[in-house]
Amino acid sequence: MIRKKVNRTPSPVDTNVLLDVLGNETRRRILNLISHEPMYFNQLAKEIRTGQQAILRHVKILEDTGLIESYAKRSDLGAPDRKYYRVNSSFNLSISVSNDNFTLRNEDIEELRYKEADDLYKKFDELDSLVRRHDDDNLDESSSRNTRNNQRKSTMSLDQILLKLQQNLEDTEEQILHLESRLNDLRALKQAIIKKIHDIEKENFDDIERRLICSIMEGPMCRKEEQLTISELAEILDKNERTIKNALSRITGKLEIGSNIYELFKNLT
Numbered sequence: 001m002i003r004k005k006v007n008r009t010p011s012p013v014d015t016n017v018l019l020d021v022l023g024n025e026t027r028r029r030i031l032n033l034i035s036h037e038p039m040y041f042n043q044l045a046k047e048i049r050t051g052q053q054a055i056l057r058h059v060k061i062l063e064d065t066g067l068i069e070s071y072a073k074r075s076d077l078g079a080p081d082r083k084y085y086r087v088n089s090s091f092n093l094s095i096s097v098s099n100d101n102f103t104l105r106n107e108d109i110e111e112l113r114y115k116e117a118d119d120l121y122k123k124f125d126e127l128d129s130l131v132r133r134h135d136d137d138n139l140d141e142s143s144s145r146n147t148r149n150n151q152r153k154s155t156m157s158l159d160q161i162l163l164k165l166q167q168n169l170e171d172t173e174e175q176i177l178h179l180e181s182r183l184n185d186l187r188a189l190k191q192a193i194i195k196k197i198h199d200i201e202k203e204n205f206d207d208i209e210r211r212l213i214c215s216i217m218e219g220p221m222c223r224k225e226e227q228l229t230i231s232e233l234a235e236i237l238d239k240n241e242r243t244i245k246n247a248l249s250r251i252t253g254k255l256e257i258g259s260n261i262y263e264l265f266k267n268l269t
Contacts (some may be wrong), residue, residue: 013065015106018093021065027058031087034068038086059085095115096187100194101218122177123168130161194218204254208247209238216265230268245269 013021013174020025029048033039034263039047062068069088072081096103115123134156159266197217201210213237216228230248234241248269255262 013067013089013091014107015093015104016063018106019104021061021067022093024058026054027062029059030055030085031067034085035087038071038084040073040082040084044085098191100198101191117175120168120172123164123171127161127164127168132157134158134161184218205251208239208243209251210236212244212247212251216268229269233268 017041022031030044033044033047041052041055041059044059045052048055059068063070067087067089068085070083070085073084074081090109092105092107092109094103094105094107197213198210201213206215212233215233228236230241230244234244237244248265251263252265252269255265
């Protein structure tokens, strides 16, 4: 598997900031417009049909949070350089809400080239190469007419390339929909598992013990990340460390000594 990251934001935007920024419809419209192609200020104001001061304010917020960036482009008509805006982030924000779980995930979109997507990537790479050759042919003014004709014969027409890219896009979208369907099914299973854990907690543990179990079993350790410390658990639950240690001691006292779940909580004390 080749790990190749694309369009990573230099400083990932905090999820809470993202939710606040994207909660505004005008800012979402700006992002939607410039995700297709960069635009300068007057274009945005015309498309969105909102006052220039309002657009300026929204653009500044998007730029300050790192979601978009600006750059200058020389005018073909000899006018002053124009300031264009383009998207500066590539991420996927997902929210899951159920009776027993609330999850926010903010992940960078990365090109990892998993084996399952090999065929789709190979088709894209072939088309990408054809597009580059097509562009080089159009830009190379120093080539002879015969050389350019030979190059054209060895490549697809622009219409054919676009048609192939459209098919590649449709096949990729079909794979995404299939994977999202599987993910939703697994989320339903996750919800059922968490509900069962909560049912057991309510019957056997007090409030602070339940909150501790949730933080540990559904938190970083569940995702095989770094183990939480006593001080971190105290901060998460807004309790002092002694309270956390006492609750952990009560939890282990209700579990079978030597079991994996016992060791999980015992190692924290």
